[in-house]
Amino acid sequence: MSEQSPTHKPSYKRVLLKISGEALMGDQGYGLHPPTVARIAQEVKSVHDLGVEICMVIGGGNIFRGLQGSAQGMERATADYMGMLATVMNALGMQAALEELGLHCRVISAIRMDEVAEPYIRRRAVRHLEKKRIIIFAAGTGNPYFTTDTAATLRANEMNCEAIFKGTKVDGVYDKDPKKHADAKRYDTVTYDEVLQKHLGVMDASAIALARDNDLPIIVFSLDEPGGFRGILAGDGTYTRVHG
Template identity: 55%
Template sequence: MKYKRILLKLSGEALMGANGYGIDSNKLKQYTQEIKKVKDLGVEIAIVIGGGNIFRGVQGEKVGIDRVQGDYMGMLATLINAMALQSSLEQNGMYTRLMSGIKIESVCEPFIRRRAIRHLEKGRIVIFGAGIGNPYFTTDSTASLRAIEIESEVVLKGTRVDGVYTADPEKDATAERYTNISFQEVYEKNLNVMDMTAFTLCQENNLPIIVFDMNKAGNLYDLIKGEEVGTLITSK
């Protein structure tokens, strides 16, 4: 195995699957199977999942909801997705713990760094919900921060594209994919990988990011085994 402890960042929108809203049971099952393959290798797994399939804080502003209030609503949306993923993982024989950035003890534990690390050491999958518990921070920022806190070896950003391109591959047919690229090059070329806060956290802490297509079966497994998948971003 190339990595022993990972932080997997999943998009909330990806859980919609073919639906226009909410959680697609087939997509949830697919992600569960992909995670199980990696867990069976003995990898310590932490997960952050977005909430865009249910609600985004920035969406609230468009209908007159205060930005801060909207962000807290978005945090609750991530918890709904996290709870769904937790249930699916446990139904498939994996042990999990859900930790929240805001206090909601009826359904999950509050985030405590040492406890999270201990859960990982005991072989439990740790899911981080509700962001970092503060407005104006994205789930990408949550993924970067939590990865640093739990001493993850890498942030794996699972998306619907297979890496970082010179341009948007969905809009530009001539766009080419990078296999490896440095943090500095991403800045200079103004490539859209993560929000700037999340990206800078990884750069300053020398934490590699791999952007890959989570929807392609076997990609996560191949990546953990050391095969070239997606785009690797490092300090070089």
């Protein structure tokens, strides 16, 4: 990965990074793996050091997933609220890792829990970004039946982000699972409608529709590739751009 020169302007000034809760597990089967959390925090810092304003949404699937809970007989709304609380735990873990690196970070929860996180107030959140603080949006949208993908797209629009960066295990969007099919084809670019029509699994349909309606590009890249997040901002790297 080539280093960015000091004079090179980042591709975007304000972005939202969406990662799954599973990304924090490392090789464990559940929970948070502190070295993995620290590595992701370092990736975030490398982009923050470029002057990019960053907000984040982290899923909760490493601790509890609402859909799985409801599939086992639990009421869906209750299961989803449990999943939202899991995202708060992940957000606090990431906040600690970022602060360990000397960054200023705020966790903002859609469900009020004032002792551990700020309530969501849009203008205050925007001000945090303007002050170069990293924001982690937790508890999804605060409503059951909505995924953290939808929450990420909603918050990215509210914060006037220029793109959503979706960190995954693979370096873009493929026509089929590249880990199972050697002939899987990676897209350099793909439209929102193609993602929906071909069920490419970038984000759920509500999130894709919300991004499409507001012309918000989604950059899908590998969070496992060291320097990948920074590299894309520097105009390098491998990724798929979802656009109109």
